[in-house]
Amino acid sequence: MDLVATDNSTRSKQTPINMPLVPPLNFAMVAPGVYRSGHPNRQNFPFLRKLRLKTVMYFAMEDLTPEMENFMQEENIEILHYRTEGNKEPFLEISTEDINHALVKLLDERSHPVLIHCLKGKHRIGCLVGCLRKIQRWSKTSIFDEYRRFADTKVLADLEFIETFEEGSVPYDPKQKPFWLY
Template sequence: MVNDKNTSNQDQPLRTQPNMPLVPPLNFAMVSPGVYRSGHPNRQNFPFLRKLGLKTVMYFAMEDLTPDMEQFMREEGIQTFHYRTEGNKEPFQEISTEDINHALVKLLDERSHPVLIHCLKGKHRIGCLVGCLRKIQRWSKTSIFDEYRRFADTKVLADLEFIEIFDEELVPYDRAHKPFWL
């Protein structure tokens, strides 16, 4: 492709080329079949994400999506949910339980799959969401907290408290469309 001074690579869709490496986003991992987590993807990650065939993206951050990410999701026909929520910070700031409940309803609906859940770095807000999902999956608290710590590094106390007191019984998901792994 030849670029002249009126055209930049940023304006061109990033398509998978033969022998082009597929680069996952920061902190990418499979949560359960059809559910993935990560930090905020960039253009370099789009060929990788395209291979996942995403139907839904859930973004947990106060910041807007990048224009590249918005364009990618529009081109791919991906449904987007942007939860403008802060992370847990002592003593008075807490992630929105309403947002977590709404996201869990979508995560537990196989019609939304495959789905990517992400925040800026894929650590704390997504760690809280995944921890609450694990409670619904009936994981032990020890296993939930171990998984959280693998992604979150040092900041843990407020998030672990949030996960511990979260009432998974109040999540009104549609059991007729729950994924097979639940």
């Protein structure tokens, strides 16, 4: 197997020349330095390596796979695992506390580049991104349109969560905010 020449980075692994770069399920850029997706697997590691991630936020009850844990350890990536359920009517709701904590990290440029993901990159991450969009002062129509592009069906409880989320309750440090937050 041919290897790419080292690129003066501090990363531990080299990427094979002929290895395709495969993004994780539902991968997209949310903002410069902020990416979203479903749960990555081994075939996504070369792609993720190119992002030079500092932080990964994982929203799911399930543990990370040993492969993913090893990858993040090798790449020196900080992992924040939010063990939170998704919104399921009538009684289960995603944790507002977890969303607030994750938003504080997302709005701190020292955490970037960052990948936020849940199992499929749809509902829990859709709620997180929707709440971020409220902080960015997007219109509700634009927020909900973006949510639906990733979420397919099951939307009502999530849209209600986003709509009632108090964006002013996120105690981020304005001195560390990314340039794309006005």
